[in-house]
Amino acid sequence: MTDAKQKAAPNRSRGRRIARGLGATAAALxxxxxxxxAWYYQRLDHNITTFAPEGIASSRPPVATPAPTGGRPVNILxxxxxxxxxxxxxxxxxxEGVGHSDTAILLHVYADHKHAVGVSIPRDTLVTIPxxxxxxxxxxQSRTNQMFNSAFTIGEFKAGNPACxxxxxxxxxxxxxxxxxxxxxxxxxxxxxxxGGVDVCVPNDVDSYGIHLTKGRQTVSGQQAVDxxxxxxxxxxxxxxxRMLRQQAFMSSLIKKVQGRGFDLTTLLxxxxxxxxSLTVDPELGSPYKLAEFAQSLQDIQLSDIQFVxxxxxxxxxxxxxxxxxxxxxxxxxxxxxxxxxxPTGDAxxxxxxxxxxxxxxxxxxxxxASPSATATATATATATADPGGAATLDVPVTVHNAAKTAGxxxxxxxxxxxxxxxxxxxxxxxxxxxxxxxxxxxAQRAAAEHLAQLYPGAELRSTATDSIVLxxxxxxxxxxxxxxxxxxxxxxxxxxASPSALPSAIPSGITDNTRPADADxxxxxxxx
Numbered sequence: 001m002t003d004a005k006q007k008a009a010p011n012r013s014r015g016r017r018i019a020r021g022l023g024a025t026a027a028a029l030x031x032x033x034x035x036x037x038a039w040y041y042q043r044l045d046h047n048i049t050t051f052a053p054e055g056i057a058s059s060r061p062p063v064a065t066p067a068p069t070g071g072r073p074v075n076i077l078x079x080x081x082x083x084x085x086x087x088x089x090x091x092x093x094x095x096e097g098v099g100h101s102d103t104a105i106l107l108h109v110y111a112d113h114k115h116a117v118g119v120s121i122p123r124d125t126l127v128t129i130p131x132x133x134x135x136x137x138x139x140x141q142s143r144t145n146q147m148f149n150s151a152f153t154i155g156e157f158k159a160g161n162p163a164c165x166x167x168x169x170x171x172x173x174x175x176x177x178x179x180x181x182x183x184x185x186x187x188x189x190x191x192x193x194x195x196g197g198v199d200v201c202v203p204n205d206v207d208s209y210g211i212h213l214t215k216g217r218q219t220v221s222g223q224q225a226v227d228x229x230x231x232x233x234x235x236x237x238x239x240x241x242x243r244m245l246r247q248q249a250f251m252s253s254l255i256k257k258v259q260g261r262g263f264d265l266t267t268l269l270x271x272x273x274x275x276x277x278s279l280t281v282d283p284e285l286g287s288p289y290k291l292a293e294f295a296q297s298l299q300d301i302q303l304s305d306i307q308f309v310x311x312x313x314x315x316x317x318x319x320x321x322x323x324x325x326x327x328x329x330x331x332x333x334x335x336x337x338x339x340x341x342x343x344p345t346g347d348a349x350x351x352x353x354x355x356x357x358x359x360x361x362x363x364x365x366x367x368x369x370a371s372p373s374a375t376a377t378a379t380a381t382a383t384a385t386a387d388p389g390g391a392a393t394l395d396v397p398v399t400v401h402n403a404a405k406t407a408g409x410x411x412x413x414x415x416x417x418x419x420x421x422x423x424x425x426x427x428x429x430x431x432x433x434x435x436x437x438x439x440x441x442x443x444a445q446r447a448a449a450e451h452l453a454q455l456y457p458g459a460e461l462r463s464t465a466t467d468s469i470v471l472x473x474x475x476x477x478x479x480x481x482x483x484x485x486x487x488x489x490x491x492x493x494x495x496x497x498a499s500p501s502a503l504p505s506a507i508p509s510g511i512t513d514n515t516r517p518a519d520a521d522x523x524x525x526x527x528x529x
Contacts, residue, residue: 047276050286051180055133055163061176061407064337067111073337074297076107077169077180078118080188081152081160081280082230099160099184101152102230102240103247105308106169106177108334110345113297115305117340118251119330120244121169122313123149124320128430130171130407132164144429147319162280172322173331174408179294180282187278188229189222197221198254200228200246201523208234217522225250237527240320241310245516245526248308252518256303306518307340312510324427326510328415331408340515341507394421396448397468401428403438404478413473420455426468436460437477440470 064073080103104121125148131139132154140154151168152160166180183191192198197219206213211227213220213235220228229250232243276288285291312326330340338344398417402410414425437459441449449469453459458476516525 044273044276044288047273047279048286048288048291049159049280050283051159051162051182051280053163053283055161055167056282057130057167057170059407061170061174063176063178064111064335067337069112071111071113073111073334074109074113074178075175075334076109077166077177078105078107079103079152079162079165079180079182080229081182081184099152100149101160101162101165101182102149103244104148104165104169105247105251106173106175108175109298109301110339111337112345114300114302115339115345116298116301116307117334118248118306118308119334120248120308120310121148121172122240122244122311122320123147124240124318125311125313126316126319126321127151127168127172129154129164130167132161132167142430159280162282166282171407172411173334174412175331175334179285181285182280184278185226185230189226190278192221192225192254195221195254195257198225198250198257199522200225200250200253201526202228203235203523203526206231206234211235241313242527244310248310248516248518249520249522249526252303252306252308252516252520253522255306255518259303304517304519308516308518309340309511310514312508312514322427323510324411325414325418325425326508328411329418329508330511332412332415340511394451395423396445397424397426398422398452399426399428399468399470401431401470401472403431403434404473404475405430405433406478409473409478413471413477417455424468428470431472434472434474435476437474438462438470438472440464440466440472442466445469 064075066072079101081099082102100123102123104123106119106121108117108119110116126145127148129140129143129146129151131142132151134140134155135157148168151165152162154161154164160182162180162182166177169175170177198221199217199219201217202213202215205215206227209231211231211234213224213227213231229247230243232238232240235243235246281291285294309330312323312330313320314323315321333340333342336344400410400413400417410427410430414427417425437456439449439453439456439459440462442465443463446463449461452469452471453461456471456477464470
């Protein structure tokens, strides 16, 4: 990948802190680019940086299908770079060389373009990083059990490797990333100053690691704003999870500030200039007009119609592991363009996570301990295709491996298995490619293995020494033409032969316990404990 070339972006105020290219910003940026003349457009056009398209994987999830109403869901990857290069060392402190993407949010804009969900991905999450383009022009090998934020460093490019992070997110989620935006410390500081500061709530006094913040509600900008969103030690519970909760609260407050403030050119032009000087975007957003047009498409999203959710997680030593099948359920909801309580936004008319009346749509019951914001009482749509007479075999542990080389297939299969009644599912590492699906089992588990095989016609059954049933998905499951009963399967679902609409009857706590409405009080839920 070559160093990114310079272009421009009028919508940098959405760059790192959610896509807040909402009405006023979008319209104002168009004015900034067009109304002030070609000279200003050229200035912005030379500010913005795009990353080279060669680093984007050739094998990707499909583009989302348009809704019956004509709109199409859009997924935007928002990354915060902690690079100290290019004037960022004074804000970040230290000299850390190639930057990491310590802040990562996948923003799913629903097809109605009136609702959105931002999924925070913890930087320490252990993931598989797929092959990524290196400076030599060669591709790296796939790397398992890696920290998520290290994808940004693959190849040690001076400005990071956003294409590699985008590839990693697509492999993790099975969602097509339509646009990627990256902002650094100085760009973030400039934006917060340009809007006149952002209201925050500091959980406690902080006077360490060069960061000085006072407990309580206050307005921060510039260096203090950077400190608030990046501080970890000494603030709140001192964890990366707690830091993400503060970032979600900060983004909500910033969106509120942008939406509630009228922008004249005196305010807007410095904002657009500061924003574009520190923004890196995908090639499709590489001009002021493209960014402004894209921003305008999001202008109807209100604060009350935005939810944040942290990828279902648990600590694994000093790192973070993805909780399955909760994470796969989350990704499947977004692939189906459903709200966090399981409703199609167009049908139910509900905001993500909002409560609806029984029978209002294909909603899900909340799991134990579900938060009030995630309550739904509609009838579940999950159906089991396995033999109901074999219910006793559904409690056996099942480990799923992906040998089909189809990104995200193991996770989506775990989701489908849960929808078919299985309760103990583990996502194993990807294995060398094989043509056919294999089900391995201990001799005492033969009945359970045969029961599972009903979902995977043609799978090889093999008795072996194992503590659980091991399902290794072959290339015959990469594009299953139909279900065992001959029902047509959605080609984009990738559910390994089980029902593509098999959502569970309850929203797992990994989703409900990690959801934050954007209009929540600034001081609420700033710690994970």
